[in-house]
Amino acid sequence: MKMLGAILAGGHATRFGSDKALARLRDATLLDHALNSLRPHCAALIVVGRDDAPVATIHDLPVPGLGPLGGIAGALAFxxxxxxxxxxxxxCDTPDLPDALVTALMAEHVAYAAEAPTVGRWPASLARPLLAHLLNDGPRSIRHWAATAGAMAVLPGVTLANVNTPADLADLAGA
Structure with missing residues (x-):
């Protein structure tokens, strides 16, 4: 199984107030932490939705501004x-993935973290159906689309660290 790791980093970070991907948590940026969380599980890594990153970058599909589902569409097409x-x-605002979550995702054909649907395992064969969904102005909710794709929500109740505000980052740094 050849796995691509994709960091979704195309948001505007309005609640955060600055470029969240470049915010520092301890010794590295949030983007670096996210990349490091995927690296052991993937043959290659990309960042979706931004032009600068320490790995290859691609754009959301079919156009920017569709939220995380557009980022997933770009990653699936790639x-x-x-x-x-x-x-x-x-x-990019989810700096760590517990091993138990990655194991649960890998055990399913198509799955996402029940508490954080941006974290998921998506077969490349879903590239065309997702693009068609977005081109037909389908709902942009990952959970909605995942249900139509037959995805399994894994590990309900397991909360992942998520940085939406500077206070979230400060709390995580203090943990």
Missing amino acids: AADHGFDAVLTTA
């Missing part, structure tokens, strides 16, 4: 075009 079987996604 995976399908470059010979990957599936994509493991996370967001």
